[in-house]
Amino acid sequence: MKRYFRLLVILVIITSLTIGCTKDTNINKELKTISFAYQDGTPALTAAKLALENETLDEYIGIDYEMVKSPDLLVSKILKEEADIAIVPSNLAAQAFNKGLSYEVVGTSVWGSLYLTSTEDINNIEELKGKEIYSFGKGLTPDLVFTYILNKNGIDPVKDVNISYLNAASEVGPIFLSGKSNLAILAEPLLTTVMMKKEDAKIVFDLNKEWERATGAQNGFPQASLVIKRDLIEINPEFVESFISTYEESRKWAGENKEKLAEYAEKLEISVNKETIEKGILWNNIEIFGIEDCKEEYKIYYNAILDFAPDFIGGKIPDEKLYFEK
Structure with a gap:
């Protein structure tokens, strides 16, 4: 009888621990929405496939796609850290970093155009x-x-x-x-x-x-960059890797599918004339995206600006922490 009682107690303890672990897992997997901000125009075109198809990258994370019309509004969102992910002018990425904000450059969305x-x-x-x-x-x-x-x-x-x-x-x-x-x-x-x-x-x-x-830059100048908040990178690395891969596909697709891109742009109300997209806008270096492949171009760009207009990047060259590492 005592032996039976001991076994019953052990079973109750194991069941309790299992239920507790399940509850903890569910607590850690709360649904949340992150903000992806970018400007109307060419940056929006690079995200068109991603935004319209809205593929689920993580069952617990939704993406709020926000296309802004004003450059000033985009700057405000970055300086207030309201966007978790954004496509920004590459000099703004340096400015934000030099102000102590937690964005990292993941890759080049738009090369010089x-x-x-x-x-x-x-x-x-x-x-x-x-x-x-x-x-x-x-x-x-x-x-x-x-x-x-x-x-x-x-x-x-x-x-x-x-x-x-x-x-x-x-x-x-x-x-x-x-x-x-x-x-x-x-x-x-x-x-x-x-x-x-x-x-x-x-x-x-x-x-x-x-x-x-x-x-002497091999690929020209990085006009616009994809940036992601550091805490998102650290807390949700699998989602971030999936997002980067899907965005990179969207960006490349935009340069290779002009008729479909024109259709997507019209549905998303991107203010680029449909006939213009169908004619075929010029995309420089559509195959080059990841920061690991173009970090040198950023350093050349920032050094040139530092000599010419230092305030444009926040007065100094950003250090290596600006650049995302896989």
Whole structure:
């Protein structure tokens, strides 16, 4: 009888422990939603497949896809750490890091997509001397990249050329189409739209290629980066790996499936003209994404900016902790 009683007690203890472990597991697996923020335009196109198909990557984690229209709103979300994952200008990733924020750069979403466009035949950069060139984003990436390239080619961007700055990339296209300017810095996908409407327009210089020549960078400059919060990386590494892989597939798919991408963009209300996407926007280095394959390009980019406009990256070069490691 005593032996039977002892066995019964042991069985009760084992059952209690099993139930306790199950409860603890369920507590640790609470449902949660993370925020993925990115700007309307080309960054949104890289995430279109991921956002529309909304594949379940983890049964306990949902993703809130948030496309923002304003660059200022995206900056605010990053500086307030409201986004868990985001596609941001690569200089903003450095700024956030230098402010002590916990984002890591995972890879390059968009490589340089800026182009000097003209109706003139211009064969070398020296021929730009004395010309008026319309551009946008004074003090930001388009301006810094272009003026850096001019300097490296012996052209003073203040004395040798006349750069007329507009407030936004969208304002440059109409000026160029009107004939008021025959030299303009255009960003994709606006470039493709303009060239569809103006038959004599041509790409004079691909600034990504010119950046390679000026700096020695193998793949040009990283225009926009995918960043993820460090605590998400540390707490949910399996989800993060799955997300990175699925986003990378979405990004590559965007560059290879223009008709389907146009359909997805329309459904997601991405403000890129359907005909522009179907025509085929230019994607640089669509096969290169992971930070392990392009860290050197970031270091060259940040070093060039530090010499030219240090405040643009927060006053110093970010250390290795900025870069995600698998």
